């Protein structure tokens with residue numbers, strides 16, 4: 282024990298200094314590198330935001346082109362790696378498969394695993410950004426029993442991902458454009474969020490000087506849990522369950538208040554006010570799901586659930602508001618993504634943040650291995666059986 286402070290879940294402990302993301306949870310403010318999320322959502326593409334988060338500045342047009350060209354050139358994965366991905370259980374959860382595939386990047390690309398070599402870290406950055414969409418899309422194609430689609434270097438980042446995922450089944454025209462913009466916006470809103478569980482994990486693993494692929498594979502695993510990124514899948518499952526069981530919203534909220542279940546997509550460690558991302562996402566959901574006179578059943582249900590919770594003192598007293606995951610699922614489903622792919626989309630968005638934190642940490646003058654202390658509450662010294 283000594284002088285150490287017990288702080289479960291690190292609710293009160295800052296473990297590093299960072300220049301990447303600013304959050305004011307009470308005011309509902311989120312900025313990447315100083316730029317308000319609302320401005321980036323309107324003015325930038327995901328690729329620009331990724332560049333901003335990783336390198337610290339918005340790219341000049343030439344820099345953006347160079348970044349984008351490098352990603353196009355590196356989007357392929359080795360044939361061996363394709364075989365490896367294809368050999369994994371096709372009905373396994375995609376987050377498990379994605380984490381495994383990312384982990385093996387260190388083996389396929391062992392010329393970019395040295396954290397002390399800036400060029401290697403930069404090369405690994407490009408490889409991760411370029412290949413994650415290819416990996417994710419292949420895992421999705423396998424899960425539906427379809428042939429993989431190779432990356433097309435003539436397409437931009439997000440377009441390429443949706444084409445590798447849906448192929449010709451991708452909607453075209455106005456709807457295709459709307460879906461493309463929606464994916465881009467959702468990725469922007471997920472790009473970084475300071476020391477959330479997965480990013481903290483990337484830093485902890487990286488602090489042992491593990492390579493960037495190993496560290497980010499660990500981040501994917503941390504993201505998979507339902508308290509973190511897995512919440513977007515859990516919200517949809519919750520909405521499905523409410524609809525299918527016919528339970529009333531009042532009765533469901535009673536179960537939440539009796540602590541039988543959590544209201545998924547609500548609550549946040551840092552935001553004690555509206556999550557600014559959830560506002561943007563609700564607007565997007567309205568745009569996508571209210572296009573015709575045929576309102577989406579689950580979206581309607583989500584709106585009612587939100588309103589009922591916000592009118593209930595259990596939630597207002599605890600400052601529980603909808604978070605980023607509350608409305609993303611209904612949008613992804615409307616686009617045709619299966620529920621178990623939702624958290625993979627979160628991972629695609631969060632990747633620039635993970636990379637930025639890994640890289641920032643390498644240059645931190647206070648860099649040292651993460652090694653929390655504990656308060657021991659076990660037995661005192663005991664006599665070993667048979668020792669007199």
Ligand code: CMC
Pocket residue numbers: 290477507508509510511512537542543544545546547548549550551599601604605606
């Ligand atoms: N439903 C019902 N009660 C809740 C919820 C919820 N979703 N979230 C928190 N509470 C209650 C909790 O029971 C506690 O009540 P009391 O003080 O009476 O014991 C109080 O609110 C404070 O909760 P906490 O567990 O101390 O909060 P935390 O900061 O440790 O947990 C959280 C944050 C996000 C894990 C939690 O709110 C949660 O489990 N939410 C549901 C899952 C979810 O939507 N996660 C996504 C988070 S946002 C983005 C992301 O990371 O993906």
